[in-house]
Amino acid sequence: MTDPGDLRPNEEAVELEPASDASLRFIGTIRTPWRDRKDCPRQGKLDGPECQLVLDPVWHQALEGLENYDTIEVLYWLDQSRRDLIRQSPISDGQTFGTFALRSPVRPNPIGTSMVKLVRIEKGTLVVRGLDCLDETPLLDIKPDRCAFSPKAPDKPGSRD
Amino acid sequence: MTDPGDLRPNEEAVELEPASDASLRFIGTIRTPWRDRKDCPRQGKLDGPECQLVLDPVWHQALEGLENYDTIEVLYWLDQSRRDLIRQSPISDGQTFGTFALRSPVRPNPIGTSMVKLVRIEKGTLVVRGLDCLDETPLLDIKPDRCAFSPKAPDKPGSRD
Numbered sequence: 001m002t003d004p005g006d007l008r009p010n011e012e013a014v015e016l017e018p019a020s021d022a023s024l025r026f027i028g029t030i031r032t033p034w035r036d037r038k039d040c041p042r043q044g045k046l047d048g049p050e051c052q053l054v055l056d057p058v059w060h061q062a063l064e065g066l067e068n069y070d071t072i073e074v075l076y077w078l079d080q081s082r083r084d085l086i087r088q089s090p091i092s093d094g095q096t097f098g099t100f101a102l103r104s105p106v107r108p109n110p111i112g113t114s115m116v117k118l119v120r121i122e123k124g125t126l127v128v129r130g131l132d133c134l135d136e137t138p139l140l141d142i143k144p145d146r147c148a149f150s151p152k153a154p155d156k157p158g159s160r161d
Numbered sequence: 162m163t164d165p166g167d168l169r170p171n172e173e174a175v176e177l178e179p180a181s182d183a184s185l186r187f188i189g190t191i192r193t194p195w196r197d198r199k200d201c202p203r204q205g206k207l208d209g210p211e212c213q214l215v216l217d218p219v220w221h222q223a224l225e226g227l228e229n230y231d232t233i234e235v236l237y238w239l240d241q242s243r244r245d246l247i248r249q250s251p252i253s254d255g256q257t258f259g260t261f262a263l264r265s266p267v268r269p270n271p272i273g274t275s276m277v278k279l280v281r282i283e284k285g286t287l288v289v290r291g292l293d294c295l296d297e298t299p300l301l302d303i304k305p306d307r308c309a310f311s312p313k314a315p316d317k318p319g320s321r322d
Contacts, residue, residue: 014219019186021299022238026182027269042312058175059269062247065262075272077183086223090313100303101226103310108188108220109301111236113274138182140270142261149264151203152251 009094012087019083019109026138028055028124030076035135037080043103044132046117053126053139060124063142071145072118074131077138078110112137115145170255173248180244180270187299189216189285191237196296198241204264205293207278214287214300221285224303232306233279235292238299239271273298276306 007013031052034040041048053074055063066072085106087096099107116130126142143149168174192213195201202209214235216224227233246267248257260268277291287303304310 012222016186016219019184021187022185022240023180024183024185024270025177025180025244038317040317042314042317043307058177059247059261061173062260063262064248064257064259066259068262073274075270075274079183083186086220087225091315096225097313098225098227099223100220101224101229101305102313103304103307107302107304109185109236111272111302113234113236113304113307115307141268141272143264143268143274144262146204146264146274146276152258152263153203154252156199156201156203 008089008092010087010096011085011089013084014086016084024077024140026077026140027059028053028139030131030133030137030139032131032133032135037134040134041132044114044116044130046130048129050119050127050129051131053128053142055124055139057124063121063124066142066144067121069118069144069148071115071148073143073145074114074116074128075141076112076133077140078105078112078133079138080134081105081107081110083108083110111140169250169253171248171257172246172250174245175247177245185238185301187238187301188220189214189300191292191294191298191300193292193294193296198295201295202293205275205277205291207291209290209292211280211288211290212292214289214303216285216300218285224282224285227303227305228282230279230305230309232276232309234304234306235275235277235289236302237273237294238301239266239273239294240299241295242266242268242271244269244271272301
């Protein structure tokens with residue numbers, strides 16, 4: 001994954017063993033209008049184009065109740081990203097920022113998170129607005145927006161701390 | 162992972178192959194006051210107790226610039242969660258919700274996401290408020306809050322869609 005030739009001025013990579021602490025299962029695929037990284041918006045907008053979250057059939061029943069939410073959180077795997085940079089230079093001008101001070105797709109675990117508008121659900125496909133990722137990005141998870149969501153179970157002791 | 166004996170009334174699990182689509186690298190450990198799942202709050206609160214994100218030394222430099230943000234997004238691995246439920250009954254009363262309509266830790270990829278208040282950074286340890294996870298939960302990622310963050314690079318064509 002470390003290819004010093006790809007670094008911009010002052011960017012810094014670290015040597016890492018292969019990742020092996022836990023494993024992910026892709027649950028579907030995201031369809032967007034963007035086929036090339038240079039075409040993707042920097043950040044999704046809630047009035048952006050419609051995109052589709054195409055869920056694998058085994059998970060269709062797991063959507064039950066999600067139709068009650070206007071805004072949902074989407075997690076996805078940025079599978080084209082290198083994972084070894086600690087400092088990045090977003091505009092290649094020699095000025096760098098730490099990886100964790102950026103929302104760049106280049107990160108040790110390239111998981112994208114977006115809050116999107118849920119337009120409609122058509123069987124196992126969710127139509128949403130607000131994404132910024134490449135077409136065919138693997139889907140990892142869907143959750144109700146934490147702001148709109150009230151836990152379905154009663155409070156627990158830790159909540160009163 | 163499928164143990165029918167652990168299901169609550171009307172909960173439903175699916176048969177799955179082992180997860181093998183992508184691999185994660187833990188980047189540190191989260192320290193919280195909660196040692197048992199029953200003690201964790203249902204949702205973190207920004208005025209909750211101080212917790213620590215203890216980053217592995219290789220990633221310390223990647224924090225540079227994060228001190229400018231009051232609110233940060235934290236991703237972590239809910240390593241004690243089963244991953245095969247499609248319907249869950251949060252209060253064991255027979256009423257179920259689809260997994261994706263809940264923010265339960267039980268999900269196909271048990272990745273927790275929280276927006277937390279960044280109190281201070283002490284070398285490679287971030288002191289934050291707003292978490293709800295167990296002590297010693299593995300840390301996956303840290304990003305600036307998407308609401309406070311402005312991309313450091315200029316707009317791209319997709320942003321104008």
